[in-house]
Amino acid sequence: MNILLVHAHPEPRSLNGSLKDYAIKRLQTAGHSVQVSDLYAMNWKAQLDADDSIEARSGERFDPALDSRHAYENGLQSLDIVHEQEKLLWADAVILQFPLWWFSMPAILKGWVERVYAYGFAYGVGEHSDARWGDRYGEGTLAGKRAMLMVTAGGWESHYGPRGINGPIDELLFPIHHGIFYYPGFDVLPPFVVYRTGKIDEARYDAICEQLGARLDALFSTAPIPFRPQNAGAYEIPALTLREDIAPGRTGFAVHVGTTDQD
Numbered sequence: 001m002n003i004l005l006v007h008a009h010p011e012p013r014s015l016n017g018s019l020k021d022y023a024i025k026r027l028q029t030a031g032h033s034v035q036v037s038d039l040y041a042m043n044w045k046a047q048l049d050a051d052d053s054i055e056a057r058s059g060e061r062f063d064p065a066l067d068s069r070h071a072y073e074n075g076l077q078s079l080d081i082v083h084e085q086e087k088l089l090w091a092d093a094v095i096l097q098f099p100l101w102w103f104s105m106p107a108i109l110k111g112w113v114e115r116v117y118a119y120g121f122a123y124g125v126g127e128h129s130d131a132r133w134g135d136r137y138g139e140g141t142l143a144g145k146r147a148m149l150m151v152t153a154g155g156w157e158s159h160y161g162p163r164g165i166n167g168p169i170d171e172l173l174f175p176i177h178h179g180i181f182y183y184p185g186f187d188v189l190p191p192f193v194v195y196r197t198g199k200i201d202e203a204r205y206d207a208i209c210e211q212l213g214a215r216l217d218a219l220f221s222t223a224p225i226p227f228r229p230q231n232a233g234a235y236e237i238p239a240l241t242l243r244e245d246i247a248p249g250r251t252g253f254a255v256h257v258g259t260t261d262q263d
């Protein structure tokens, strides 16, 4: 299978750099083809701006969404964006790897998402009408592919537990899992998270590699997080709120996960 690893750490000799190398080797040994987008090494341009189009819309002010659509539809996207879109289309599975920085991904990776996820490619896909709000949340350009996060965090696992002070890890990662992966169609795997990175010796590093290896070996057999698809009847149209009879009385991120009307 084809796997794209998008790596966002500035130092090759870091924990993230070591785990990247380990992951590539493990995946290749299992017979997969691997492409790596090492964003710092590529000097990836993080900011979305008018330079993302080879030719702007004539006489118009720069509009991030409309210029993105114009460039995508007319073959006018900057080549660095085109190459990353080609890698996404090639991949059967995509891994985003990063250190948790201020409770989210490093800016360079956020910029990769903002620029590569063009209008017409990752959003604005499919029929938009009173009866349907496009192909998204379970459908879209990247449907049928798998995606997983590989994250390291300085905080302890308990800090990210159900009552931990940092907030539950599933909730912190929800905007990435649901908003960045599920939105354009990916099946989303549970994340691989390394906690307490300040306390890693050789023995713990070896154990982390073993756990990571097991997750990579199961990349195509692990059950995805059962997010509820937008267009399968669970949401009221056009409000796109979850039907009252599904997860009754509950609110928050977790209501968008469930395989039955009751959970």
Ligand code: FAD
Pocket: 009, 013, 014, 015, 016, 017, 018, 098, 099, 100, 101, 102, 103, 104, 152, 153, 154, 155, 156, 197, 198, 199, 200, 201, 202, 205
């Ligand atoms: P490194 O610092 O490179 O390594 C960590 C440890 O692993 C070191 O002890 C190192 O010796 C060891 N190690 C590395 N490679 C190997 C190897 N091959 N073999 C054996 N041992 C090895 N944390 C949070 O929890 N929440 C936050 O919101 C958060 N925000 C942050 C914001 C910023 C701007 C910064 C700089 C840090 C933040 N942190 C946060 C901490 C951050 O998540 C960790 O510093 C990061 O995950 C560590 O990853 P690293 O690759 O940089 O590790």
